Amino acid sequence: MALNFDAINLFDFVVKKGNGVKGLVDSGISEVPELYIQPVHERFNKTNINAAQVVQLPLIDLSGLDGPEHDQVEKALVKAAETFGFFYVMNHGMPIQLLEELKDAAHKFFNQPAEKKSVYLRGVSPSPLVNYGTSFVPEKEKSFEWKDYFSMYYTSDDDALKYWPDHCREVALEYIKTSTKMARRIMKTLLKNVGVEPDDTMAETLMGVKVVNMNFFPICPDPGLTVGIGRHSDIGTITVLLQDDVGGLSIRVQDAGNNDEWLEIPPIPGALLINIGDSLQILSNGKYKSAEHRVRTTSTRSRVSVPFFLNPGPKVILRPLPQVVEKDGKAQYKECLFEDYKNNFFGHAYQGKKALDFVKITSP
Numbered sequence: 001m002a003l004n005f006d007a008i009n010l011f012d013f014v015v016k017k018g019n020g021v022k023g024l025v026d027s028g029i030s031e032v033p034e035l036y037i038q039p040v041h042e043r044f045n046k047t048n049i050n051a052a053q054v055v056q057l058p059l060i061d062l063s064g065l066d067g068p069e070h071d072q073v074e075k076a077l078v079k080a081a082e083t084f085g086f087f088y089v090m091n092h093g094m095p096i097q098l099l100e101e102l103k104d105a106a107h108k109f110f111n112q113p114a115e116k117k118s119v120y121l122r123g124v125s126p127s128p129l130v131n132y133g134t135s136f137v138p139e140k141e142k143s144f145e146w147k148d149y150f151s152m153y154y155t156s157d158d159d160a161l162k163y164w165p166d167h168c169r170e171v172a173l174e175y176i177k178t179s180t181k182m183a184r185r186i187m188k189t190l191l192k193n194v195g196v197e198p199d200d201t202m203a204e205t206l207m208g209v210k211v212v213n214m215n216f217f218p219i220c221p222d223p224g225l226t227v228g229i230g231r232h233s234d235i236g237t238i239t240v241l242l243q244d245d246v247g248g249l250s251i252r253v254q255d256a257g258n259n260d261e262w263l264e265i266p267p268i269p270g271a272l273l274i275n276i277g278d279s280l281q282i283l284s285n286g287k288y289k290s291a292e293h294r295v296r297t298t299s300t301r302s303r304v305s306v307p308f309f310l311n312p313g314p315k316v317i318l319r320p321l322p323q324v325v326e327k328d329g330k331a332q333y334k335e336c337l338f339e340d341y342k343n344n345f346f347g348h349a350y351q352g353k354k355a356l357d358f359v360k361i362t363s364p
C-alpha cells in the first residue's frame with residue numbers, strides 16, 4: 001500500500017527522517033508528489049533535446065599526450081574546453097574494474113535501509129566530511145530534485161579511512177587519486193595554452209578542495225514532470241564525472257548562429273566525462289566555458305553517477321589570471337573569494353549560469 005503524504009509529512013519522511021526520494025519510491029507511490037512537479041519551462045520534452053543529430057561531444061584519448069600525437073591531443077582539449085566545456089576522455093588511467101566497483105558501491109550505499117544512511121544526515125553525521133541527503137533548496141518552492149546524494153570530502157587518507165563508509169572508501173580513494181592526476185594534467189594543458197605555467201602549488205590552490213559525490217536517481221513514475229538535477233554549471237575548477245549506462249545527462253549548447261539546444265550525453269562504456277566549472281571560466285577570463293547541464297529522470301531503471309569535484313579553497317581569491325588579462329587587454333570578471341562565489345551560487349540554484357553575473361564586469 002502506497003503511503004499517503006501531504007507536503008509536511010512528505011518533507012519529514014523524505015528529508016528529515018532520511019528516507020530520501022528512494023524511500024518515497026520504495027513506499028510504492030504511483031504519482032509524482034506535487035512538491036516535485038517542475039514548472040513547465042524546466043521540464044524535459046522532446047523538442048528541446050534534438051541537437052544530438054547535429055553535434056557530438058568530443059572523445060579525447062589521453063594516452064596520446066605521451067606519444068607523437070601530443071600536440072593534437074592538447075589542441076583537442078583546448079578546443080573542447082573553449083566550446084562545449086564538456087568532453088569524454090578515454091585511457092584516463094582508471095581501470096574499468098574500478099569504475100564498475102565505484103558504481104556498485106553507490107548502489108550498495110543507497111540500497112541500505114534509511115536508518116543506516118541517516119546516520120550521515122547533516123547535523124548528526126559523525127564528521128562534516130561525510131554527508132547524506134536529498135536534493136532540495138529550502139527557500140525555493142518546487143525545487144525538489146529526484147535525487148539523493150552522499151558526499152565524501154577528502155582531507156587526508158587517514159580521515160577518509162576513519163570516516164568514510166567501509167565499503168566505499170578504498171574505491172573512492174583510488175578514484176580521487178587517479179582523477180586528481182588526470183585533472184591536473186588537463187588543467188596544466190589548458191593554462192599553458194593561455195600563457196600560464198602552473199606549478200604544483202598553484203594547482204593545489206585552484207583544485208585543492210576535493211569532493212566525491214555519489215548521486216542516486218530512483219525510477220520516477222512520470223519523468224516528464226520532474227528533474228533529476230536542474231540546470232546548473234559546476235562552480236569549481238574541473239569536474240570528473242562517471243555516469244552509468246542508464247543515461248539522462250544533457251548539456252546546453254549555444255552558438256553564434258542562434259542555436260540554443262540541449263544535447264544528450266549518452267554514456268560511453270569505459271569513458272569518463274570532464275567538465276569545466278565556473279572557477280576555470282573566471283580564471284581564464286572567459287576563454288574556457290563552464291557547461292550548463294542537467295539530468296532527466298527515467299521510469300525504467302534507477303541511475304547512479306559519481307562526480308569528483310576539484311574546487312579552490314574557500315579563501316582563494318578567484319579572478320582572471322593576470323597573464324590572460326594582459327593578453328586580452330581587459331578583465332571580464334572582478335575578483336571575489338571562492339566562498340563568496342559559492343554562497344552566491346546557492347542563491348541561484350536552477351538558474352543555469354546566472355551565478356556568474358555576480359562577478360561579471362559589465363561594460364559601462
Ligand SMILES: O=C(O)CCC(=O)C(=O)O
Pocket residue numbers: 213215229234241243249293294295304305307
Ligand atoms: O548525474 C550526472 O550525470 C551529472 C551530475 C552533476 O551534474 C552534478 O552532480 O553536479
Ligand SMILES: [Fe+2]
Pocket residue numbers: 232233234293
Ligand atoms: Fe553538475
